[in-house]
Structure formats: structure tokens, C-alpha cells
Amino acid sequence: MKDLLPIRNKSLTVWIGLALVGVALILLPLALSQIGTAWVRITNLAILFVLLALGLNIVVGFAGLLDLGYIAFYAVGAYVYALLASPHFNLHLPFWVILPIAAAVACFFGVILGAPTLKLRGDYLAIVTLGFGEIIRIFLNNLSQPINLTNGPQGITLIDPFRIGGFNFATNETFFGLSFTGPVKYYYMLILILLGVIAVNLRLQNSRIGRAWEAIREDEIAARAMGINTTRIKLLAFAMGASFGGISGGIFSATQGFVSPESFVLVESIMVLSMVVLGGMGNIWGVILGAVLLSFVPEVLRYTVEPVQRALFGRMLIEPEVIRMLLFGLALVLMMLYRPAGILPSAVRKRELETPQVKTT
Amino acid sequence: MSAAPLLSSRGITKRFGGVQALSDIDFTINRGEIYGLIGPNGAGKTSLFNVLTGIYDADTGEFTFDGLPLLGLKPHEVAARGIARTFQNIRLFANLSALENVMIGRHVRTRAGVFGAIVRDAKTRAEERSIEKRAYELLAYVGISERANDLAKHLPYGDQRRLEIARALATEPKLLALDEPAAGMNATETAGLRKLLEDIRRDGTTILLIEHDMKLVMSVCDRVLVLDYGRKIAEGSAADVQKDVNVIAAYLGGEVTRDLKGAA
Numbered sequence: 099m100k101d102l103l104p105i106r107n108k109s110l111t112v113w114i115g116l117a118l119v120g121v122a123l124i125l126l127p128l129a130l131s132q133i134g135t136a137w138v139r140i141t142n143l144a145i146l147f148v149l150l151a152l153g154l155n156i157v158v159g160f161a162g163l164l165d166l167g168y169i170a171f172y173a174v175g176a177y178v179y180a181l182l183a184s185p186h187f188n189l190h191l192p193f194w195v196i197l198p199i200a201a202a203v204a205c206f207f208g209v210i211l212g213a214p215t216l217k218l219r220g221d222y223l224a225i226v227t228l229g230f231g232e233i234i235r236i237f238l239n240n241l242s243q244p245i246n247l248t249n250g251p252q253g254i255t256l257i258d259p260f261r262i263g264g265f266n267f268a269t270n271e272t273f274f275g276l277s278f279t280g281p282v283k284y285y286y287m288l289i290l291i292l293l294g295v296i297a298v299n300l301r302l303q304n305s306r307i308g309r310a311w312e313a314i315r316e317d318e319i320a321a322r323a324m325g326i327n328t329t330r331i332k333l334l335a336f337a338m339g340a341s342f343g344g345i346s347g348g349i350f351s352a353t354q355g356f357v358s359p360e361s362f363v364l365v366e367s368i369m370v371l372s373m374v375v376l377g378g379m380g381n382i383w384g385v386i387l388g389a390v391l392l393s394f395v396p397e398v399l400r401y402t403v404e405p406v407q408r409a410l411f412g413r414m415l416i417e418p419e420v421i422r423m424l425l426f427g428l429a430l431v432l433m434m435l436y437r438p439a440g441i442l443p444s445a446v447r448k449r450e451l452e453t454p455q456v457k458t459t
Numbered sequence: 460m461s462a463a464p465l466l467s468s469r470g471i472t473k474r475f476g477g478v479q480a481l482s483d484i485d486f487t488i489n490r491g492e493i494y495g496l497i498g499p500n501g502a503g504k505t506s507l508f509n510v511l512t513g514i515y516d517a518d519t520g521e522f523t524f525d526g527l528p529l530l531g532l533k534p535h536e537v538a539a540r541g542i543a544r545t546f547q548n549i550r551l552f553a554n555l556s557a558l559e560n561v562m563i564g565r566h567v568r569t570r571a572g573v574f575g576a577i578v579r580d581a582k583t584r585a586e587e588r589s590i591e592k593r594a595y596e597l598l599a600y601v602g603i604s605e606r607a608n609d610l611a612k613h614l615p616y617g618d619q620r621r622l623e624i625a626r627a628l629a630t631e632p633k634l635l636a637l638d639e640p641a642a643g644m645n646a647t648e649t650a651g652l653r654k655l656l657e658d659i660r661r662d663g664t665t666i667l668l669i670e671h672d673m674k675l676v677m678s679v680c681d682r683v684l685v686l687d688y689g690r691k692i693a694e695g696s697a698a699d700v701q702k703d704v705n706v707i708a709a710y711l712g713g714e715v716t717r718d719l720k721g722a723a
Contacts, residue, residue, distance in 0.1 A: 298577050305576030305583075306569055306590070313563045316552035323512060323546075325538030325567025325630050334573065 127285040131277075138281035142353055144393035145288040146346050151373040151389040152299055152382065153342025158371065159380035160308060161335035162315030164224040166367055167211070167231025171340040173238060173362035174207050175200040175347025177248060180357045183258035186249060193260045197348045204344025205337045207234070212336030216329055219318075231367050238359040253358025260287065260352050267352075284353050291349070295342060299382050302338070311335055376433060378440025387442055396422050463526060465490045465634055465665050466511075471520035473503075473510055473689075480506040481689045484520070488634070493656060493666045495680030495697065497673075499709055502686040504669045505547055508638055511667075512544050513537040525633060539567050543632035545623040547639045547669070553612035557603060557622050560611050561594035564629025597625040601655060617648040624655065628664070635659060636667040641675050653679055677701065685709065 130137040154168045178200040182191045211230045215223055242250030259268035259280070267287065268280040302308050310331045313321040322328050351357050369392065377388020403418040437443070464487040473481040481503045488494045496504050509515045511522060513534040522529035524540060532540065543564075552560050569590060575583035598604045601621040606614055611622060620640050627635055637656075641649045649672060656679050660666055670676045676683060677697045685693040685700055687709040693700050700706055 301579060302573070302576050306566060306571045306586075307573055307576050309559060309563050310566055312555060312559075313552050313566075316554060317550050319514070319534075320546065320550035320552065321563070322534040323514070323538060323544055323550075324564050324626065325535045325543075326563070327533075327535045338573065 123289055124286075127282040131279060131282060135279050135281055138279065138285055139353075140394070140397045142281055142284050142288055144390055145285070145292055146350055146353075147370065147373060147393045148292060148386050148389040149288075149295055149346040149349075150343060150370045151377070151385045152295055153339045153346065154370050155339075155374050155380065155382065155385045156299070156302070156311075156342070157335050157339035158374055159385065160303065160311040160315070161332060162311075163332065163335060164220060164227070165336075165339070166224045166228040166364075166371065167234070168227075168339070168343060168370055169362045169364075169367040170211075170231040170234035171204040171207060171343030172347040172350065172366070173234055173359070174204045174340075175344030176351040176357045176361070177238060177254070177347075178203050178344070179348035179351035180254040180257050181247075183352070184254050185256050186254050190258055192262075193258075193348070193352060197345055200344040200348035201341040202344075204347065205341040208336040208338075208340025208343075209333055211340075212333045216332055228364065228367075231362075231364060235359050235362050238362070248359075251359060253356060253360075255356050257351050257355045257357065259355065260284070268355075281353075288349065291345075296382060296386070303382065307331070307334065376429075376440060378442040381440070381442050384440050384442030388440065391441075395425070399425070464488060465492075465525060466529075466667075467523045468511075469521050469523075471507070471510060471522070472518045473506055473515060474518055479689045481510065481517075481686075484686070484689075484691050486684050486691065486694060488665060488667060489681075490665055491660065491663070492681045493660050493668060493679050495676045495683035496667060496669045496686070497671070497676055497683060497700075498686035498692075501688075502709075503689040504686055505638060506689070507686070508544060508636055508669065511537075511636065512542060535567065538630050538632075541631070541633035542636060543627035543630040543634075544636040545620070545627055545638055545640060547642065549619050549623055551611035551619060551622060551626070553610070555611060556608050557598060557611055557614065557625075558591075558594050558607040560622055560626050561597050561629045562590050564597075564626040565590045565593060567630050594629065597628055598622075600628070600658075601625040602651070617644050617651075620644065620652070621655070624659075628659070632664060634665045634667060636669075638669045639671060640668070641670055641672040644672075649675055 127138050127141065130141060150168070150172055153171070154165060157163050157165045157168070179193075179196050181187055182189050182196045182199065183193070184190075211227065215226050218226060238248045239251055241248040242252075248254070259266060261267065267283045270280065271278045271283070310321070310326045313324065313326055314328055314331060318328055350361075370389075373389040373392045374385050375388070376392060377386065378384025399422050400418050403416070403421055404414055407414050407416070433440075467487040469485055471481055471484040472479075484503075484507060486494075496507065498504050506515070510517045511529070513529075513532050513536065517530055520530075524542065527540070529537065529540065529542075552563060555563070569586050571583045571586050575586075595604065595607065598607050601624055603614070603618045603621050603625070606618055606622075611619065614622060620643075624635070624637065624640065627637075640656075641652055644652060653675055656666060656668070668676070668680060680697050682695060683693075683697050683700045684691060685703070685706050687705075692705040692709055693703040695703075
């Protein structure tokens with residue numbers, strides 16, 4: 099955990115590695131465009147899920163508070179953007195105004211959820227957060243009456259894309275003979291936001307606040323006795339996590355151009371939580387890996403299962419959806435057996451689960 | 460520093476359902492003292508600690524600490540006022556390193572918030588450096604610096620006790636409240652602990668000590684408070700308390716009391 103922090107102390111090879119990753123990230127969408135723009139869209143959605151997973155990681159991984167309703171904050175952010183940049187209320191604010199508002203509103207809801215649940219732990223907290231997630235979704239579904247706030251199950255359409263002056267993120271453009279489609283432009287923006295969010299997360303983890311979160315996760319009573327205002331620090335975890343969810347939601351709204359309550363069902367919360375747990379709770383890189391895997395594998399299956407089966411058997415035997423769930427189940431079982439702390443466990447989680455070693459000093 | 464006592468307790472009472480855990484406890488702790496708190500198991504020693512440090516609320520009574528009332532404060536506010544404690548059953552942050560444990564103890568004396576954490580301005584960086592420096596100093600002070608990067612749960616038992624003391628000292632307490640620090644220690648470790656307690660007192664921190672190791676209590680404590688069934692049965696110098704018939708009765712049993720009283 100400590101060694102992630104001082105990048106300036108890293109050796110030359112690490113710098114070269116980082117440079118290669120950077121180049122790969124820049125070229126990725128151009129390469130994907132060759133296969134099909136759909137893949138760029140999938141990548142963008144994967145990045146959104148990485149953002150979400152990183153936000154949830156603050157609550158679950160750092161502070162140890164199990165949140166099963168996290169998608170609610172994504173929903174809040176998405177609707178804030180949708181309402182402020184669509185013909186629904188005929189408001190068309192620019193995105194750099196809306197995203198901070200989305201973060202603030204989601205943060206407010208994070209505190210609303212956090213405040214009454216501060217005394218709950220583990221399973222009890224999980225149940226309340228699960229309920230909260232459903233309440234938000236049902237509100238969005240029903241707030242079309244008496245005044246039409248959310249347009250109910252039909253959702254909100256014709257949401258503005260990101261625009262900076264005359265530069266529209268949704269249209270095609272050609273620079274230096276290369277064609278940049280809308281998704282490709284969003285990709286670069288998302289990568290920039292992602293890098294910012296990763297930096298914020300790393301810094302939070304290695305700070306006075308991050309240590310206080312870890313202290314609460316380890317032993318709340320001892321944390322209080324050491325002068326940590328657990329009420330405040332837990333609320334802060336909820337608020338920070340929710341803000342990241344809100345920002346991701348806003349971007350989701352803009353990239354899709356359409357939101358409806360259906361996008362924010364419980365399964366989505368579970369999915370984001372699975373990303374955090376699969377990758378390695380508390381480890382930022384693990385969480386990113388988990389989110390990328392769980393976003394991409396189903397899509398890869400969707401595009402490969404059918405042609406592969408047709409080539410092998412001449413017809414479709416098993417639906418991609420069935421294979422997806424089979425693999426998902428298998429992955430869960432294998433994970434529990436061989437890597438219960440996640441693919442890239444945090445140093446802390448690894449220590450928790452490994453058998454204590456006898457020191458021979 | 461005034462001559463007024465650091466901590467005074469008046470009429471502290473705490474009841475759990477039908478159990479009278481503490482009844483009407485009065486005592487004062489002077490600055491620079493090592494003040495012992497002894498009594499048989501279940502006498503109310505740890506309850507008194509929990510009421511003092513804000514984990515429980517007292518039913519009646521009041522504490523005055525450093526000239527100001529203490530009751531009604533939450534545990535973190537008590538820590539901010541200058542009372543730090545250790546726990547009878549060690550409560551370290553088990554999966555964090557020894558150094559991180561002590562760094563967390565600095566929380567209450569430092570200020571950096573989310574903004575500082577994200578922006579990492581000069582002030583925050585300086586604060587982080589000072590937190591780390593102080594944590595290393597404290598690990599050295601309690602004699603476990605070579606363990607800085609080991610996980611708290613991997614430390615030997617005696618070192619865990621020392622780490623708890625270092626973490627408590629990191630909060631810059633005026634009063635250090637130790638709940639059975641010598642429990643489970645062997646004779647050598649206890650001798651080392653005794654030296655540590657004397658060092659801490661010499662360096663200006665008053666100590667409130669719950670302890671079952673009578674040899675340790677009698678050798679380091681200036682004064683001792685004895686509880687039994689939630690009542691104060693004796694208070695005074697270690698030597699006086701040792702001779703008190705009520706104390707002997709409490710430790711050895713009621714029958715002996717009558718015999719001793721008859722004999723006296």
C-alpha cells in the first residue's frame with residue numbers, strides 16, 4: 099500500500115512501463131474502432147463501471163461499510179444530468195456545471211443514507227442500503243405525478259451530449275486524417291476523469307482520513323477511543339463514495355442520451371459490489387481490474403459465443419446469456435476457493451486471510 | 460500547572476439492569492501521579508474506565524478533568540480533552556502495521572481533511588511528515604522500533620501491550636489510563652513495563668492504572684483506589700491499602716473479615 103504512493107522514487111523501468119500503458123490507452127479506441135464502434139462504447143461503459151467501483155471501494159473497501167444500494171447514487175447523478183440538460187424541463191446547462199451539481203446532490207443523498215445507519219454494521223447495514231437503493235429507483239419510477247419530475251418508467255430522452263463551446267462530443271470529427279467518432283471522444287474524456295479519480299483515491303487512502311477509515315474498519319471502539327469522530331468519518335466515506343457515483347451517473351446520462359429507472363436495478367448494485375470484491379477489496383488496482391473484467395467478459399461472450407458455436411456445431415446450442423451465468427458461477431466458486439481476497443488483494447485483506455506465519459528471527 | 464487535581468470524580472454511579480456496577484465513586488488523581496485502581500474481578504474497574512472515557516454514560520455523578528466537566532462527552536471528545544486509554548483485551552488495529560497504529564493515534568492532534576488529502580498542499584505534507592516522525596519516536600520510546608512495519612497482530616503479546624501504550628501516547632494525553640497492561644506478561648516483561656510507566660510519569664503524563672499484578676501496583680503506584688462490588692472500599696498509599704481489613708476481606712473472602720476483625 100505504501101509503495102503505491104511515491105511515484106517519484108520509482109525506477110526507470112517503471113516509468114517506461116507507465117509510458118507504454120499510456121500509449122496503449124491512447125491508441126486503444128482507434129484500434130477498437132477498426133473492429134467496430136460498439137467496442138468503443140463497451141469500453142466507455144467499462145470505464146464508467148471502474149469509476150463506480152472505485153467510489154464503492156471507498157465505502158466498502160476502505161471504511162468496511164457494506165453498501166448494497168450503491169447504484170442509487172449513480173441513478174441520482176444520471177437523473178440530475180438528465181433533468182438539467184434535456185428538453186424535459188427545457189434546461190440545457192453545460193456539463194461542467196452539471197457534474198459538480200450531480201456530485202453534490204449524490205453526496206447529499208449519501209449523507210441522507212449514512213446518517214440514520216451509522217449505528218448499523220455488517221448485515222443490518224447491507225439490508226438498509228439495499229432498501230435505500232430500491233426506494234430511489236421506485237421514486238424515479240413514480241415521480242411522474244402529481245408533477246412530472248422524472249417522466250416515470252418512460253425515462254428521459256434527448257439528453258444533451260457533452261459540449262465544450264462548439265466542440266460536440268457526440269459527433270464525428272476528422273483530425274490529421276483520422277476519424278474520431280463520438281464514443282472515441284468520450285473515451286478520451288473518460289480516461290482523463292478516470293486518471294483524476296484514481297489519483298484522488300490513492301491520495302485519500304494514504305492520508306489522515308484514509309487511516310481513520312481503516313481504523314474504523316478494524317475496530318470501531320478503539321478508533322473512537324483514539325479520538326476519531328466515527329460519525330463524521332463514516333459520513334465522509336458515504337459522502338465521498340456517493341459523489342463518485344453521482345459523477346459517473348452524470349457521464350452515463352450524457353453518453354447514453356437516455357435514462358430510465360430500469361438502468362438502476364438491484365442487480366447493478368450487486369454487479370458493482372462484485373467488481374470490488376472480485377478484484378480485491380481495498381486495493382485500487384484490484385478494483386479497477388475487477389471492474390474491467392466484469393464489464394468486458396460478458397460482452398466478449400456475447401460477440402463470440404454464437405459464431406464459435408456455429409463454426410463448431412453448425413448451429414447455436416447454448417445461449418450466450420446461459421454461458422455467461424455459468425461462467426459467472428464458476429468464477430465465483432473458483433475465487434472463493436483459490437483467491438478469497440480477490441484477484442489483486444489489498445495488502446491488508448491478504449494479511450487478514452493468510453494463515454499467521456511463525457517468525458524465525 | 461496548578462495544584463488542583465487533574466481528575467476528580469464525585470458520586471459516579473452506573474447501573475446495568477439489576478447490577479450496580481458503580482455506586483457513588485469519589486476519588487481524585489493529582490498531576491504527575493501513578494494512580495492505581497484495583498479490586499477483585501467484577502469490582503467495576505473497567506466499568507469506571509468506560510464511564511470515564513465516554514463509552515458509557517454515568518447515571519449520576521460528575522468528573523472534573525483539568526478544571527472542566529467531562530461527563531456527557533463522546534469518546535473521541537474525551538480523547539481530544541486529553542485522556543487516552545488502552546484496553547484489557549487488546550484492541551489494536553490488527554491488520555495494520557505497528558507504525559500505522561501509532562499514526563492513527565495522531566489523528567486527534569492533526570487537522571488535514573479531505574481537501575488536504577486530495578490536494579496535498581505543503582501544510583498537509585508537513586503534517587504527514589510530522590505524524591510519521593512522531594510515530595517512529597513513540598515506537599522507539601516504548602522499545603519496539605524494530606517492529607514498525609510488522610502487523611500489529613503478528614507482534615508478541617508483550618509488544619502488543621507496548622504498542623497500545625504508544626498509540627495512546629500518540630494522542631498526547633494528560634492522563635493515560637491503562638487497563639491491565641501487565642496481564643499475561645512474564646516477570647521480565649513486567650519489569651520492563653514498570654520502567655516504561657516510570658518513564659512516562661517522569662516525562663509528565665499522569666497515569667491511571669488498573670492492574671491485578673499486586674507487585675507492580677505496590678511498586679509503582681503513589682496511591683491506590685480499591686473497588687469491590689462497585690463500591691470504593693479503600694483509598695490511600697499502596698502500603699496503607701495493603702493493610703486495610705476491608706481490602707483483605709475483599710480479596711480473600713467475607714469469612715476472613717470477621718475473623719480478622721475479631722483478632723484485631
